[in-house]
Each structure stands twice: as C-alpha cells, then as structure tokens.
Amino acid sequence: MKSQCLLVGLIICSVMTGFAQNSTSYWQQHVDYKMEVDVNVKEYTYTGTQELTYTNNSPDTINQVFYHLFFNAFQPGSEMDVRSRTIQDPDDRVGDRISKLSDKEIGFLKIDQLKQDNKKLDYKVVGTVLQVRLAKPLLPSKKTTFKMKFNGQVPVQVRRSGRNSEEDVALSMSQWYPKLAEYDFEGWHADPYIGREFHGVWGDFDVKISIDKEYILGGTGYLQNPQEIGYGYEKEGTNVKRRGKKLTWHFVAPQVHDFTWGADPEFVHDKRVAKDGTVLHFLYKDNPSYEKENNFTENWKNLQSKTEDLLMFFNEHIGPYPYDQYSVIQGGDGGMEYAMSTLITGNRKFGSLVGVTAHEMAHAWFQGVLATNESKHEWMDEGFTTYISTLAENEVLSEGKENPLSGAYRGYTYLANSGSEQPQSTHADRYHLNQAYGLTAYSKGAIFLSQLGYIIGEENLTTTLHTYFNDWKYKHPTPNDFKRVAEKVSGAQLDWYLTDWTQTTNTIDYGIKEVTEDAGKTTVVLERIGLMPMPLDVSVTYTDGSTKEYYIPLRMMYFNKPGAQNIQKDWAWAIPTYDLMIDGAKSTIKKIEIDPSQMMADAKRENNVFEN
Numbered sequence: 001m002k003s004q005c006l007l008v009g010l011i012i013c014s015v016m017t018g019f020a021q022n023s024t025s026y027w028q029q030h031v032d033y034k035m036e037v038d039v040n041v042k043e044y045t046y047t048g049t050q051e052l053t054y055t056n057n058s059p060d061t062i063n064q065v066f067y068h069l070f071f072n073a074f075q076p077g078s079e080m081d082v083r084s085r086t087i088q089d090p091d092d093r094v095g096d097r098i099s100k101l102s103d104k105e106i107g108f109l110k111i112d113q114l115k116q117d118n119k120k121l122d123y124k125v126v127g128t129v130l131q132v133r134l135a136k137p138l139l140p141s142k143k144t145t146f147k148m149k150f151n152g153q154v155p156v157q158v159r160r161s162g163r164n165s166e167e168d169v170a171l172s173m174s175q176w177y178p179k180l181a182e183y184d185f186e187g188w189h190a191d192p193y194i195g196r197e198f199h200g201v202w203g204d205f206d207v208k209i210s211i212d213k214e215y216i217l218g219g220t221g222y223l224q225n226p227q228e229i230g231y232g233y234e235k236e237g238t239n240v241k242r243r244g245k246k247l248t249w250h251f252v253a254p255q256v257h258d259f260t261w262g263a264d265p266e267f268v269h270d271k272r273v274a275k276d277g278t279v280l281h282f283l284y285k286d287n288p289s290y291e292k293e294n295n296f297t298e299n300w301k302n303l304q305s306k307t308e309d310l311l312m313f314f315n316e317h318i319g320p321y322p323y324d325q326y327s328v329i330q331g332g333d334g335g336m337e338y339a340m341s342t343l344i345t346g347n348r349k350f351g352s353l354v355g356v357t358a359h360e361m362a363h364a365w366f367q368g369v370l371a372t373n374e375s376k377h378e379w380m381d382e383g384f385t386t387y388i389s390t391l392a393e394n395e396v397l398s399e400g401k402e403n404p405l406s407g408a409y410r411g412y413t414y415l416a417n418s419g420s421e422q423p424q425s426t427h428a429d430r431y432h433l434n435q436a437y438g439l440t441a442y443s444k445g446a447i448f449l450s451q452l453g454y455i456i457g458e459e460n461l462t463t464t465l466h467t468y469f470n471d472w473k474y475k476h477p478t479p480n481d482f483k484r485v486a487e488k489v490s491g492a493q494l495d496w497y498l499t500d501w502t503q504t505t506n507t508i509d510y511g512i513k514e515v516t517e518d519a520g521k522t523t524v525v526l527e528r529i530g531l532m533p534m535p536l537d538v539s540v541t542y543t544d545g546s547t548k549e550y551y552i553p554l555r556m557m558y559f560n561k562p563g564a565q566n567i568q569k570d571w572a573w574a575i576p577t578y579d580l581m582i583d584g585a586k587s588t589i590k591k592i593e594i595d596p597s598q599m600m601a602d603a604k605r606e607n608n609v610f611e612n
C-alpha cells in the first residue's frame with residue numbers, strides 16, 4: 001500500500017511463510033457495515049453509529065473479536081510515534097510530528113457503546129486495537145450483529161489520513177472508522193497500526209455521511225442520492241436544490257474490504273466514462289498557487305485520458321476491473337490505494353502525476369481485488385503493483401524503455417549487496433530500516449514477477465496473471481496460492497523459487513569460471529556461487545557477428561522453458577560447476593554472456609560475461 005508507494009531514494013516514485021492452503025477448503029469471513037456519521041467540520045470531529053453483521057464462515061467458534069482504531073496512532077507516545085522517533089531512517093512525513101500534537105490536533109476513535117445482538121459487551125482499548133469479549137460465542141456458519149456508537153477526531157495530517165493536507169485538502173478520510181480485524185486460516189490479524197499495510201474483511205458497506213453542504217466528497221462506493229447532492233454526480237441538466245445546512249451523502253459499496261473518502265469545499269469534480277463503461281471520477285482543487293509551479297489544472301485535465309489508458313492496460317494484462325467506478329482524489333500525503341479509489345497529492349509534474357496514478361490504480365487489482373494480507377506479504381501487493389504499473393506507465397507515456405524495470409533491479413542489487421537485507425517474509429512493520437522495507441517490498445517484489453517471466457517464459461507469466469486474477473479475485477491469496485497457479489499454468493516446479501526468493505536472503509550469483517578449448521570445441525565452465533538456484537540462458541557471440549543461445553534447465557524444476565533453443569542437460573543445484581560445450585574454437589568467440597536479458601537478478605553481474 002502505498003504511498004509509501006512512492007519512496008524517495010533509490011526507487012524514486014516509481015518504484016512467508018508459505019502456509020499451504022488448499023483452495024478447495026478456502027473460506028473467508030464476511031461483514032456487512034451500515035454506518036451513519038455526522039461530521040463537525042469546524043472541530044474536525046465526528047460521531048457515528050455502526051451496525052455490523054458478521055458472518056462466521058470459519059470452522060471455528062469465535063469467543064472474541066478485534067477492531068482496528070487506526071486514528072489512535074496519531075497520539076504522542078503511540079507505537080507509530082515512538083517507532084518513528086527510534087528507527088534509523090524515519091519517514092520524513094512522520095519524523096517526530098506525532099509527539100508534538102496537542103489534544104486538539106491528535107486523532108482518536110472512542111467507543112461510546114457496543115452491543116452484540118442487543119447485549120452490552122465488555123471491551124478494552126489497547127492502543128490502536130479494540131479487544132472485545134463476546135457475550136455469546138459465534139458458532140461456525142452463524143451470524144451476529146454488533147451495534148456501536150462511536151466518536152472520532154480527525155488528526156492533523158501526519159501520515160495518509162487527516163485534516164488539512166499539505167496541499168490544503170480539508171479531509172483525507174482513510175482508516176477513519178472502527179474496522180473489524182480479519183480472522184482467517186491463520187487466526188486473528190489484530191495488528192497494531194505502526195506505520196503501514198492493511199488487511200481487511202470482505203463485505204458490503206452502506207455509509208451515510210452528513211456534512212456541511214459546501215463540502216464535495218469522493219471515495220469508495222456508489223452515491224445513492226446524486227439528485228439531492230449534485231456537484232457533478234447528478235444527471236446532466238438537473239437543477240439540484242440543496243436544502244438545510246448539511247447534506248447526507250449516501251454511499252453503497254459491494255464486495256470491498258475498506259471504505260475511504262475525501263472531502264473539500266473547493267473540489268472540482270470531472271467525470272470520464274472509459275471504453276469499458278467504468279466511470280472515472282477526478283476530484284481536485286483549483287488552487288492558483290499550484291498553477292505557477294506545475295500547470296496544475298492542465299495536468300489534471302490531461303490525466304483523465306491517461307487514467308483511461310491505464311485502466312485498459314490493467315484490464316488487458318491482469319483482468320477486467322470489476323467495479324463500475326474509480327475515483328482519483330487529491331488528498332493524503334503521496335499516493336495511497338483504497339477501495340475503488342486513491343488519494344494522491346496533485347501538485348506534480350505531469351509524468352509524476354500519471355506515475356502515481358498508475359501505481360495506485362494498479363493496486364485496485366493487487367490489493368483491491370486480490371486482497372493479500374499485505375502486512376505479511378507486502379511484496380505481493382507493492383511488488384506486483386510496481387511490476388505492472390511500471391510497464392503500464394512505460395506504454396501510456398510512450399517512454400519506450402527497453403527494460404522499464406531496470407530501476408527495480410538496481411534497487412534490489414544494491415540491497416542484496418548492502419548487508420541490510422531481510423527476507424521478504426518479514427512483517428511489514430518489522431524491518432530494521434524503512435529503506436530495506438521499501439526495496440524488499442517494491443523492487444524485489446516487482447522482480448519476483450519479471451524474473452518469473454525469465455524462469456517460465458513470458459507467455460506462461462501472462463497466463464499466470466490472468467488465471468491468478470480469475471481464481472483469487474475477492475479473496476485473500478497467499479504466496480503459495482500464487483505459486484500454485486504459476487505451477488499449474490506452466491508445468492514447472494517452483495517451490496524452490498518461492499522459498500529462496502521470498503523467505504531467505506539467498507542471492508543469485510552465477511559466473512563464467514573459465515573457457516577452455518580442446519580439439520576445436522570450446523567448454524565454458526560455469527559456476528554457481530550464490531545459494532539460490534536458477535535455470536540459465538547463455539548467449540554466445542562469434543567474431544563473425546553470429547550468435548547462438550543455449551538453455552540450461554534447472555533440475556529441480558523438471559521443466560524446459562518454452563521456445564528455448566539448444567536445450568542442454570539439466571544442472572543439479574548441489575553441483576557447484578557445470579561444463580557447457582559450445583560450437584566453435586575459442587578463437588572464433590567474441591563474447592559469452594549469462595542471461596543477456598538481465599531479467600535474472602544476479603547480484604554480481606561482473607562475472608557473467610567472458611570477452612575474448
């Protein structure tokens with residue numbers, strides 16, 4: 001997730017445990033939220049009621065539940081605050097800002113009343129988590145209804161959500177309501193909110209937001225009363241009369257796992273209907289001071305056709321976007337994906353505006369629809385998103401880069417040689433450096449896919465992505481689920497790939513040890529130096545300009561890459577060297593190279609090339 005999505009540094013803005021899970025026994029919990037919220041825009045506070053019907057599809061009896069109270073993170077002394085002040089490379093958006101918030105500036109969510117099927121419940125607030133003992137155990141396949149009264153205060157914007165963003169958007173309302181934690185085959189995921197990544201329960205949302213009538217909203221869900229609201233949501237030509245001081249915006253969002261909104265009295269609202277029928281909404285401020293720096297309005301107008309192009313790219317390369325609308329909303333503190341929408345900062349150069357939209361919109365697939373537990377498998381949403389959005393951006397902006405992902409390879413290679421790498425299966429909150437998290441989730445995560453294309457072939461990768469989308473949409477896929485799809489599509493055995501790449505810091509390092517000649521035949525002695533196995537493509541260029549490609553299968557894959565030429569005997573991982581016999585005397589050879597495509601993330605490429 002996230003906006004972090006846009007990390008500064010090596011990957012400038014563009015940039016498990018494999019529990020076996022049998023898809024035939026897959027289950028997931030279900031929630032139906034009905035919320036009514038009344039917002040005080042002067043005090044940045046709100047009161048709300050929440051009726052939550054919870055269906056227990058698990059095989060277990062549930063005796064307690066957990067809710068997230070994310071806004072409690074924005075209080076001095078919170079885990080998010082202390083973590084930011086003690087980590088070596090804090091996010092400069094956070095720094096020590098939380099520690100300096102006054103009572104009127106902090107965020108909070110307070111529970112005023114909570115009942116289960118009309119029985120009062122005991123509960124305990126533990127930082128950003130609400131722990132609730134049930135009055136009556138919830139048996140498998142049964143439902144129960146929680147009714148809650150709550151009140152909240154919108155924090156000064158420090159991270160992602162909050163009031164008065166740096167670009168002066170009034171309300172960026174993500175992670176704003178008491179949100180039930182997910183219970184799945186691993187048990188409860190009652191993670192404290194420390195800095196990043198989310199995991200939610202699939203369900204349906206019905207949300208009514210009452211707010212001063214000058215405020216214009218955008219976000220998750222379909223507006224149910226556009227004729228009363230207007231502001232560009234109404235049927236064209238309608239004369240909308242807004243009565244009273246406040247308007248109640250009524251949204252419905254089916255089959256999502258979160259609900260987010262943004263609001264500002266000065267939002268401009270544009271709409272565009274894409275070729276596939278999806279209605280794209282754009283909400284942004286017409287602020288003259290941005291105009292000078294970046295042709296702000298022109299950029300936001302030009303963004304609209306590019307957003308449609310991005311949508312069509314993702315539809316084609318992953319699977320059809322399954323909702324009827326998507327909203328790009330100015331807000332937040334960088335870029336962050338939410339259900340059917342994104343909050344992005346808008347005062348950017350055009351390429352950056354398209355880039356951030358590409359990234360956040362790609363998350364509508366990798367996280368919005370394919371809802372991995374991103375706290376545990378952050379590389380599956382950030383990495384997969386980075387992979388596809390980088391390719392999309394290259395096409396939509398006609399950048400024409402030969403390897404659009406070269407930045408991700410550079411970032412990962414730096415990390416792999418830095419000594420500060422942790423396995424990708426590390427919980428997103430528990431990297432010792434923010435930079436190590438960023439490079440692991442985004443860069444190494446993107447390479448997981450592009451390198452898989454090298455391993456099983458591009459066509460198999462394409463089919464894998466489509467099949468993964470079809471099989472796992474509206475669910476919580478795990479790393480193993482993705483691997484199994486790739487195995488079934490390609491026929492290759494890939495357990496080694498998932499294990500070594502995502503659960504260890506083993507590196508790939510193959511090299512050319514020596515080149516010898518005997519009776520006019522040349523032998524290339526190849527060496528596996530790193531611990532991680534790989535099949536090898538080897539290219540030979542002769543002095544007459546001709547080339548020949550060789551393919552060395554990896555024994556434990558039991559597989560040859562489709563289209564590979566000059567397939568050699570397989571290389572068993574445990575054997576450190578391999579003799580590759582090639583045509584021609586040594587003197588006729590100009591160059592020998594392991595993986596000229598550079599799609600294999602060899603951590604030390606210097607030894608991949610022999611030149612005569």
Ligand SMILES: [Zn+2]
Binds near residue numbers: 003
């Ligand atoms: Zn992201």
